[in-house]
Amino acid sequence: MSTAQRFLRNPQAMASSALLALIVAAVLLAPVLASHLPGAAELGKAFAGPEPGHPLGFDSAGRDVWSRLLHGGGNSLGGALIALVVALGLGVPSGLVAGYYGKWFDSLANWASNFVMALPAMIVLLASRAILGPTVPVLMVVLGVLVAPSFFRLVRGIVANVRRELYVDAARVSGLRDRRIIARHVLIVVRAPIIIQVALVAGIAIGLQAGLEFLGIGSGDAPTWGAMLNEAFQNLQRNPLLMLWPGLALGLTSAALVLLASALRDVLEDRGAPVPNPRAARRVRVDPPTTPDTAGERASLLSVRDLAVSYGHGATAVEVVRGVDLDVAEGEVVGLVGQSGSGKSQTAFSVLGILPEGGRVTRGSVLVAGTEVVGLPEKEYRALRGGVIAYVPQEPMSNLDPAFTVGSQLVEPIRVRLGSSRKAATERALDLLRQVDITDPRRVFDSHPHEISGGMAQRVLIAGAMSCDPHLLIADEPTTALDVTVQAEVLDLLRRLQAERGLGVLLVTHNLGVVADLCDRVAVMEAGRVVETGDVEQVLKRPRHPYTRTLVEAVLDDVPARPAWVAPRIAEVPA
């Protein structure tokens, strides 16, 4: 779904932007909508109620409230716009350059940003007002400078992160010039956070501007919502209603901006329920499975029958796994292959009972060591995890909690699950690290995740999976994110552990080479269904289903040295 479509379907985004558009239109059309000048006063009518031509009555000086509200909105919103433009103009380019090139400019810009943030804003605003004169635009320019660091820091942080990312390196290698890299890759990533920040800062700028007016440090003569509030506040006892209109205008505008910001975040960062490629699942027509159901005999370790997984509710519900059958016997290694979006990871997650938010098993049966886990209470399910089924994830780095040392992450499940003492658990963890061929277990034990390499991290994760002596290992693309040399080592490790411990393994992968290397049997998934199951030998050499055939041919034609790059989700970029 494109961003625009998501935006159009998000009721909060639509409602808040409609409200904003309405307010802006009313303000722009002020000369048409209000028949009186905002400054025209008739003191005799001060505080008088509404009358024809004056729908909101009169203020303390006998001026038309409606007209002042509309014209004042122009000054308030215009002021906020000035502040925003200044903040964006200063913050974004400097953040881009500082984050991308680093070096002296980064140090300098960082220092300047800290300098501005340490300035006492109130004093700066008061002093600049005294020096530069009490006009809204001047004050708003100063305000813009004061909030520019918020953009600078945001952009700089993201860009510095992105620069370290694989794809910019790749883009570099393929000879793109810096300017194009910034334009093509970097700007796209920072776009969403900037838009969100703009909505937030706009709200803050309007609020601050009103606050300044309220303290009497404002525009002088020009009407603004803040000045109206101030004036209403002075006359609160006399006519509290005067407070309502500017308060409402201000409140609605900032509320709309906050709501828009939060909706934009959902839309741009796709924070709604993550639907793994639902379009593919719905549209692709799939040939019926060529392997007949083996519904009769069910394997003792893991047996899945007619499993269906859906996201969403009612008419918008999308089925991403549709009637999968799968068996893993003790000591057996079963490969689950298919392209990304074919539902293989969803199948693995539903066996573990850790489907992402919004996903649920809608149908079928999953037996884990003889226990039916579909509909099993969470507490009993938990007893199976770690002890009976264990999980080795795809991305080693993102699957370790950055806040804790490797050791404490290994010790924690051992203590919680096995009730070991701290000492015993530590011993066991060190032992596990040794078992996964880590030469200096103590050092790795004391390291934080960011201090070890990807391959090391994957070994740690495998050690973690082994920590409570499981019978079934579910490995979700365990080597995809690793360098080729490390891939082989990790596969060797898995093979050795499997053999030593007699593990049953469900290996989720898109790499047929890995399957050939490791697996006894293989199941091929396409668009949420298993289209072919069988011995590795048979399926790889004599694929029966057309889809399997395409997969096998693709591997033979062009053995990729490295898996195709998968774009990281924006959500992983710290906002």
Place this chain on the structure above:
Amino acid sequence: MLGFVLRRLAAGVFLLFAISFVSFVLLSVPHLDVARQLVGQAATQDVVDAKNAALGLDQPVLARYASWLGDAVTGDLGTSWFTSENVLTAIGNRLPVTLSLMLGVTLVTAVLAFSLGVWAGVRRGVVDRFVQVLGVVGYALPGFLVTLVIVLVFAVQLRWFPAIGYVPLTSSVPGWLSTVVLPILSLSVASVAGVSQQVRGSVIDVLRQDYVRTLRARGLPPRRVLFRHVLRNASAPALTVLGMQFVGLLGGAVLVEQIFGLPGIGSMTVTYTTRGDTPIIMGLVMTTVVCVVVINLAVDVLIGWLNPKARTA
């Protein structure tokens, strides 16, 4: 870690110098006729000139800054031009008032915003909507309106708390508490609204992280995953916002201070800056910068402790 702290403190001192210089030069732009304000509109030009000389305003800016700096490094920030208070004493008298508010608001915000934010982020659905609406309302309500309503209801009508004034913590703890409760309440509304949204967002982000799924797959109880892992990782961005709120209150509590008649830094800033009382303003600038440097450092150390990766970044 010590090296990091020392480096940051050194940068802070440099910042202090830079900002003091810029502020001093800004303030010396002859926009406010301080001497004329002091001697009154009726005074003759001779009297005004004499006053200017007495204040040292007939000297060049750089010479004045040098002399101010010379005194300042020895801890002498001078005396106010308008009230003859010693600057350090004056700020020392008012800082506890504002600090009381800042700490109170931060405490209330930390507790309430984290609870609400985590609640919304974990439970989602109706709870989430409720917290979001609360956040938007709290954010959109004009602060002074909240303050006025609170004064009228709890002080003037119900008489649960005094409407104005401040009792130092050192002279009476219950007295102190009774004078700061309402101001803290008034300031907390917007603060809780803002920070709870931030916490909610971070909690939702962290809950989506792969390692949370992996921890669950290891069979750890959800409560343990939430309180040990999710909360710790979600705290960093929320702490940054909390730190910024804290700093913002230093000058941003003006309105609340004025309505409650609290002799704090905020109302001091507005009064003395509009008059152009340079010694006091410089004192306030220095106080603010020191607070900002210390608070930012504290937040960074705390974040570094929560998230070791940040230490190297």
Place this chain on the structure above:
Amino acid sequence: MRIRRFPTVGTAGAVAVALVLTGCSGAGGGAAGQSDPTLDIATMTIPQSLDPVTAVGGALPFFQATYDSLLKREPDGAYSPMLATSWTWDPSRTKLSLALRDDVKFDDGSAFDASAVKANLERFKASTGANAKWFSGLKQVEVVDATHVVLHLDAPDPAYPHYLSDAAGLMANPAAFADAEKLKTTPDGTGPYELDAAQTVVGTKWVYRRAENYWGERLPFDGVTMTVFDNETAIVNGLKTGQVDTAVIQDANQQSSLDGAVGLTTTPVDFDFQGILLFDRAGKVTPELADVRVRQALNHAIDRKTMLEQIRRGKGASTSQIFGTDTSAYQEDLDSYYAHDPEKAKRLLAEAGHADGFELKMPRMSSIVTEAIASSLRSDLADVGITLTWVDVDQGDALRRIFSDREFSGFVMNLGQSADDWLVIKDLVLPGTFNLFGYTDDTVKALTPKIQAAPAGDAVEDVRALNRHLVENAWFVPFYRMSYALVTDGGVTARPQSGMAVPSLYNYQSVG
């Protein structure tokens, strides 16, 4: 005057329930009769320092606590003995002889005597204090003996008793003059109270306690606390909750919010007037103003009645004269001399040759010229063809541009109305302070020396003639005298002080 004890958080709930159940929500915090011997005064005026040379108008009570003045000014404006037992002018009215008390001592034991008076008066004259100009005509202070001094003046100045009952009459210990910095925060006088430095927070709260062995009349309170607030909302809330015993409330809306507050007594104080101080009568900045008809047109264009009704909520009285009701120059019929008459104003402008109008620029300090005043003046003047342009200025900026740069022809001001005729003349009529362009005319030149040289009370006819002349020639555009509210709670009564916005410290009495 009630015990300022608030329920702590624990008991708050119970109190609230009781209040709700009995339907009592009035200002009944403490029962009357529980006497707290401390007087809590709230004010918005901060004294520049406690050095008497810096004393000005509304800050005077801060000084009256620790200093006595040579003369005492009674609430009605009459002078009575204080440190000086008598004062007499010589026939030329340039020599003022004072007889002093002989039983007053400073805290260090040194006696208050004639040489102390001489030192104080000379120091006041030489200072940069706002009122130092009062003594510009003081030639010499002659010490006759320990209890007698004679003030020698260049020229007669009928306002001397006023000066000596005000800032210039505050007598400090000459031994303290050596350390001027110390004197700014540590008063050293003979007054009824002493500053409690431990409780005082300069800039916020000044606490005084009764001085032992005070020579004079014993004031009813054991202690006085003066707390400074920067807005009247806080003061009004403090009055309502009994945290403040007394304050003067200026803002009309804040005054109204006190209407019906149980237990509070309100006494009107008429001191400040508001209007345009028009000093460009020779037309140096705005040439049109040189014509008396133009100035009269300005006066006729202003709708004083509506302004008073809407802006001051009727709290005050519209007027066309600058002299206050306590002066002998005041004439009631001059209050309504200029009626709101746009037609006449237009006619006058046409006669002066400005039928097409002209532009008048005035500075706007938002603290004085509220939005309502600014826009109503603009539309009133626009109705007769005069374009009023407001130039936004800050307080400090305003003083420079008005008084140093002389950029404007006039400005809207709230000005206290002294009860002393000569003081008004000196400030507003003679070339100087508020007559910055030094404009004068033959009538003024003829009348003022007569008033200056006449014994008090003898010049009534002349000052009245002068007042009428100023009004008829439209030297000013006064709007109205403003009524402030002197608010006291059940434990205190207070009398307004003639010629001052706030009561003297001697004007408060304890009740019950």
